[in-house]
Amino acid sequence: MRRRKADGNLGLACGICVSFLVLMLFGVGCAGRVVEVDNAQRSTTVITETTGSEDAETTAGGEPVGVGQQETADEEPFVLNTEQPVPPDFLTAYRRGTRIVVEFYGRSADGFYPQGLGPDESGSSTLEGLRGEYPAVEFFSYNINDPGDVGAAANGEATLEPGQYGTLTAQLNVGYTPFVATMAPSGDGYLILNRFQGYTPPPVLSQALYDLDRIEVEDNASDVVLELNSVRLTDTGGGIEYFTVSNPSESRVDLQGFSLREIGAEGEITSDSPGVSVDEAIEVPTDGVSSIGRVPDALTDEGETVDGTFTGGDRLELVAGDQVALLDSGGAVVATLSVS
Incomplete structure (x- = not known):
């Protein structure tokens, strides 16, 4: 009998240990996706968790703030280290x-994240849905699994490809995904106004963008809502073969009078910068895409004929990775992108 009792106690102890381990892993997983980065990108961000008590933080609408979410209480000064590899599009917006x-x-x-991709997909979907409401705000989204070859880029042996973030995670102290930061220029750098890590309710993100949009800044951002999706170069000469724009807004946009201009090394953009101009009426429908080419029979990567043509481009000597900006008819910046 004693032996059987000991076996029972041992089984009970093993069961408790296994249950405790499972609960620990589940708790960590629900807090958010852990970002695995090398020594150059490690962060020490502290994650806070809410509870179901009466003191739990709620949004203005009474919804509980998500488990694992951290939001900064104070504005954080931020100065981008441009000596380290950072995304060219982000650097351009920062300099502007x-x-x-x-x-x-x-x-x-x-496997370490049993909650799955729900929080990441929810956060991305929320931001994508809000982009059209804030044309004066630059949005940047990066796949946490694609930093690029940071070592080679730091040594000048390679450049970051579009969508690769380099050392930006380290500089922003990213610890968990989904991660969202809202930033506004201040002096020689920026202020991080909000930092969200882990699941964040849509009303919280919406309020953060609303607050950011109300801040007065001296920039030349356009009120037109368009996204610059692709810019393809000619096989030789550094000219533009075609570019493609999409319209996430609820209004049709006529591209007549718009231009695509080269961005200078320090982020400067003017209507006199080298580029091309759209002189004919080309409408981008709501939730639609339009492509503008060097010649009427230019084909996109999908094998479709362009919707119209641009003029100019004689002074362009672009290479893959250079930055260009789409300007509206008044010369304000609509969107920016790296050419390829």
Whole structure:
């Protein structure tokens, strides 16, 4: 009998240990996706968790703030280290002094993250739905699994490809995804106004963008809502073969009078910068895409004929990775992108 009792106690102890381990792993997983980075990108962000008590933080609408979410209480000074590899599009917006929203999210499943991709997909979907409401804000989204070859880029042996974030996670102290930061220019740098890590309710993100948009900044951002999706170079000469724009807004946009201009090394953009101009009426429908080419029979990567043509481009000597900006008919910046 004693032996059987000992076996029972041993089984009970093993069962408790296994249950405790499972609960620990589940708790960590629900807090958010852990960002695995090398020594150059490690962060020490502290994650706070809410509870179901009466003291739990809620949004203005009474919804509980998500488990694992951290939000900064005070504005944080931020100065980008441009000596380290950072995304060219982010660097351009930073130098222009525009309002910025930057997001890091996961796209692949992780065994250490039993909650799955729900929080990342929810955060990305929320921000994508809000982009059209804030044309003066620059949005940047990066897949946390694609930093690029940071070592080679730091040594000048390679450049970051579009969508690769380099050392930006380290500089922003990203610890968990989904991660969202809202940033506004201040002096020689920026202020991080909000920092969200882990699941964040849509009303909280919406309020953060609303607050960011109300901040007065001296930039030349356009009120037109368009996204610059692709810019393809000619096979030789550094000219533009075609570019493609999409319209996430609820209004049709006529591209006549718009231009695509080269961005200078320090982020300067003017209507006199080298580029091309759209002189004919080309309408981008709501939730639609339009492509503008060098010649009427230019084909996109999908094998479709362009919707119209641009003029100019004789002074262009672009290479892959250079930055260009789409300007509206008044010369204000609509969107920016790296050419390829």
